[in-house]
Amino acid sequence: MSNTGDGYLRRLVRRLTSDVAELDADDLSEMSQASGARRACDCKCGEQAEVLGRLRCVGMVPKASVPTLEAELYDGTEGVTLVWLGRRKITGIDPGRTIKARGRIADRDGHKVLYNPYYELQNTA
Structure with a gap:
């Protein structure tokens, strides 16, 4: 069998034996990288970052x-907390929604945070 066939078979077996959460995390990570955003696990405190x-x-x-x-926000690798100061609600910012956010990464109690990030709602159709 060719290398291409071996790769396909390996991916197929992984898809059949992995749990749904793991597959969803892989899909989110791939979507994030394809959009040009950085993986959350690669972002460091003090850096400008765009995450999806x-x-x-x-x-x-x-x-x-x-x-x-x-x-x-979870991109398949790690979570980033988005914080909007002085806001009680933002239309479109709802659980399950896919967004791209950018700003300077901060650290709050060991977790990555973006304060008042710029954001774009993404179409997931």
Whole structure:
């Protein structure tokens, strides 16, 4: 069998034996790289980054002084928390939605964060 056939067979066996979450993570990672975005696992604190992924959860965090909308973006490799200060809701920022976000990566308690990121809602049709 040729190398091309071996690669196809290997991918087919992996697809048949992997769980759905693992396959979804692979698809998200491939979609992110194809869009030109960086993988979240490769982003470092202080760097400008553009990431693409699916929003896992979205919620308003009441603070004493300023309400904050937070969303966890997952690109198949790692999560990045998106934080919009002073916002309670943003139309289109909903769980399950795919978005591209960019800004400077920060660290909050060991997790990657983008504060007030620029974002684009993505069509997933």
